Amino acid sequence: MRAVIADDSVLLREGITRLLGEGGVAVSAAVGDAAALLAAIAEHRPDLAIIDVRMPPGHRDEGLRAAIEIRRRWPDVALLVLSQFVEERYATELLSGESRSVGYLLKDRIADVDEFIEAVQRVADGGTVIDPEVVRQLLARTHQADPLSRLTRREREVLSLMAEGRSNTSIARSISVSMGAVEKHVASIFAKLDLAPDDEQRQRRVMAVLRYLNS
């Protein structure tokens, strides 16, 4: 697997390069701004792009806009957007097109080496990864507070993990229950929230949950 990294901090570019090397991902190019990123994608056509949201020259949301541009021009490039602050609004914009092979994580997550590499693999495999912080923001401000209050504590936990883009296996491992129990929780959540029955296509499940929380 080959990746292109865009981050304006040299220190982090080097760090992420080392980290990806650890996970067996080759880094084709590491660049410092959005224009160079688009050029590098055009040149290397990598499997994955890891993009910082805030980059020169404006230090605003250049990375996010570059990610949306990449999705439009090269839909088969997986995108993992990193940011020092996660905003549910940015996540919504990023996922508004297609949620396949998209990830949005707090930059701090790279310190948890194994989890980060797992997230990279998931995105590259076509999955969706949403930072728990974004899910927390969505849960906090969702207008659908009433149906959510019908969920049990455990079901809310499972809902959050689903929204992060995790598979049933990953959820089961994360909260230390059996696969069967997770499946039961998921079915119960979908029933309580009046969502269409669980789809094994994981990224569609994420979208359904996110759309629900965002509506």
Added chain:
Amino acid sequence: MGRTAESALVLAPPPGVLLAPEPDPRQMRNVDGVGSASPGDGMHGGAARRAFPAPASLPRRARALGTRARPIGVLVRTVASGRTWIATANLLVSLTAGALFAAGTAIALFLSLTTAWILGLGVLVRAQTLRMTAWMASVDRWRLRRLGFTIDAPALPQPPPGASLRQRQLSWGRAGWLWRLPAYQLIRLPLAGALAFVAMSWWWLVIICLVLAAGPTRPVSLIGWQIGPVSPDAGQVLLLVLAALAGAAAWPALARALVRADAFAGRALLGPSRTGELAAEVSRLSEARALAVQSAEAERRRIERDLHDGLQPRLVSLALDLGLARSRLDRDPAGARSMVERAHSEAKQTAEDLRNLVRGIHPAVLDERGLDAALSALVASCPVRVSVDVRLASRPDPARESTAYYVVAEAVTNVTKHSSASTASVCISGDGRTLRVLVEDDGRGGARLEPGGGLTGLAARVASLDGTLTCTSPPGGPTRIEAVIPCAP
């Protein structure tokens, strides 16, 4: 007799005189009427200084001179005095200037009205109209000052330092009290016309009296008027001559009265009005408040940027190195060890960055030990040699103290980054009423208050404390940045 004529014609100032009284004919040799009024002479001050001493206290020589003066001589000198000439000439000047200025003002007002609905252009034209009439007003104030009437200029808009063109136009546009200036120009033309008409009629009557006294045997044509023929007897001739003389003698007083009428209009409309002053003060204060908010906002953004760009990546990278080390610990202890070493030096570097950052946000020593102590630490880290001289009668309050500190910090940063100077000096002085900060360097100059620049932010901060920040930095240097901040008494 001479004494009486003198007092009747010259010495009796009307009650509540606005104009400085005519100079004593005894002093007339050294008084040319115009030059005697020094610029900026307040009329009250002028009147007080030129008040006549009681005749008893007159020096002997002067008294002797006065008694020798003949009525005709006094009359000629009075009528021909510089002051009267100036007053007479003013009628003409005011009429000419009035015609020109009124025409200009009328055109400008017409343009203002017709463009008022065009966004942007309307503001521009209105601002330019006010600027033009403010210039005209300064000409008229100068004219009236030559006549002995000092009128203070009203407060003109003071756009904040580094304001854009549009902000400057808007600050003129908001100065509603300045519309008295175009109003003056429109009112002054008919006024000047009326005054000139009175003056001309007066002299016209004097001339007619003289012509009639001459007893022309054939009709005399005077600018279209037919006079005569008349044959006055001796008594009538005497009466006519006396009337003409009285008319001429009264001219100085009349001329002064006309000038007073002119000055009255000027004083009413060209000077500062209370509403105008208050409005100017309110506008200045709200600008200062906006600047204070703006500079606080800019400061917050700068801190966020410093933390985001400087500190956060370091900490994330440190955590990443430790994370990598942990995952290697079992399979590759040597690799893990080198990563831990790396993380260790990164942690130390981060601590240093954090220390600098915190000092940049607010140096604690400033609160605890004051400007001198804080500045020593500041210039110690500067690669350019900077001398510091702090002379304060008393410690300024924290807001002024920290503003002074940041002015120096920003100026010294600029010296280091842009000036290529070899030495710089910081001089802070305060007498309890004003805090003065002066930073000079021997660099290549070219520093400017640019919108969004660090210096401009500081100028805003200084302005929010009613102070001023000036930057003189010609290309080639040297650069001189001075902040003057008033302190509460």
